Amino acid sequence: MFSFTKENLQRIEAEKKKYPTVESAVMPVLWIAQEQNGNWLSEAAIKATADVLDLSPAHVIGVASFYTMYNKQPVGKYHLQVCSNISCSLLGAKKLIHHLENKLAITHGETTQDGLYTFSEVECLGSCGTAPAMQINDDYHENLTIEKMDELLKGLEK
Amino acid sequence: MISLAGYEKVILPDIPNLNQIAVYEKHGGYEGLKKAVSLSQDDVINEVKKSGLRGRGGAGFPTGLKWSFMPKGDKVRYLACNGDEGEPGTFKDRQIFEFNPHLFIEGTLIACYAMGIKTAYVYIRGEYVKWINILQASLDEAYAKGYVGQNILGKGFNTDIVIHRGAGAYICGEESSLMNSLEGKRPYPRIKPPFPAQVGLWGQPTTINNIETLANAAVILRKGADWYSKIGAEKHPGPVLYGISGHVNKPGVYEGPTGMSLKELIYDVAGGIKNGKKLKAVIPGGSSTPILTPESVEKATMDADGLRAVGTSMGTAGIIVMDEDTDLVEALHILSKFYHHESCGQCTPCREGTGWLEKIVGKFAAGTATQQDYDLLLKICANMEGRTVCALADAAAWPVRNTITRFKEEFEARMIENKNKAGWDYSMKAVSGV
Ligand SMILES: Cc1cc2nc3c(=O)[nH]c(=O)nc-3n(C[C@H](O)[C@H](O)[C@H](O)COP(=O)(O)O)c2cc1C
């Protein structure tokens, strides 16, 4: 089951007012749905999004599935998104990824058994000048080294 | 020769807290907007034309000319501000959001005034939550001060600015994909014509500009087109944000005039190659622009003509520097994988072509490629270039074509027939010695 909270329904009304058509609010409403649903979009969350916008669920799925940041399955408490594109790879991103995969025993798209971490290899984050870079949920971490990454993970466990 | 010596920064000046409106106003902020509203709409467009400003989003289209394509009359029309910033090697618009957001807001208002636009949408990539928040805070300040909203500066001109958050799709930076994304559709690029100035957002006339382009428009109105057009390269003037990444000692975003020598940027501004290594290759304007050999880097200046002369282009001015230990085959494989992942799949040459490019470049990376594969890569590129709805297919083909021809020996060394001679470690799969 999923239904928008009263507060989120208000936010949705505000989003709708920003565009000349209701359909255009689908992305902001999907963001709100994902946030309320614990960082992923369940079928019920998609259905609720479609309902508040008077769209077909198929249309909403069509939109959501196009974008990598709408999570179609549950993700861990910490979503580790490491850039493996060119500038980061020039400065050792592949080694970082290798280290992380070994340490957590998961690969791209997987979540640890305790539900703490999901690891994703992502495309350029716009941090090429402070490479290698990663996001943990919405936060950027840059100029990474293996040591710095270990420190970051340690900080999270507490 | 154009150089950083004596250059005064205007896009990202070293002024603390410039993101606060009071500080911004103290340093000439919103003077350009006041100037603009004292002129006719056409005069503002002419001023931007006269300045010589060309778009900073990748294609380098003359901005004043683009603005003049908007039809006259009272049809509802829109501005889309492109902050999708997804091109690998590009990380400059976020600096504007963080350090000089009001300059961008001011430029957006000037564009809206000039084209009679009442709503501007700022499309910002989904990952940039931090920068969306910074911009929103500045926008709230600008609304509170009466620079945005109703009856701006008491001149009866109304404009709202709305931030729209993307959700992780490189193709949404392409202007027509961006418009479909904003409309809540699946963001497939649109066939042109019709062009956005005729049929754009929600079927109405629309202009799309990059964030840095709009920031430049504010500078032009504040300082005047005559002042502006004297900065940098004569035919491609103005300040530009160079983003330098890869194997340099001081990577980062540096503001300078267009037309600087690539050598000065790499060796002086960015502190030279890391660990005293030699240079192997440079991608000068984001991942889609053709790669340069060290001989070309010696000659290149960072403007449209200077880069055309060495067979590449300015793109986003995102300079990716690679040292002598870089495995260019693996580097190209990363880019081919990226374009394949980001192809929207609408056109067959792009959907199939990007997949083949990734696969065959992967064979070189694995050391299982042959001369036939090399020839096939060139054929696939020819079948992609200029044959699709949007330029992503070209953006995927150019790096392949140019890397395998300009650095042919490196690809030849990875062919099965030459494997024993080369001595590559195929198990390593690291892109560089770092
Ligand atoms: C695949 C693709 C991705 C693009 N991504 C961006 C982008 O992230 N930001 C941007 O400003 N322009 C991007 N562009 C260019 C836009 O289509 C458009 O030319 C630009 O936003 C126009 O602004 P300008 O005239 O101010 O440069 C992209 C183009 C293509 C083909």
Ligand code: SF4
């Ligand atoms: S060229 Fe590629 S990305 Fe562009 S519309 Fe065609 S399939 Fe989509």
Ligand code: FES
């Ligand atoms: S390549 Fe990793 S942030 Fe740009």
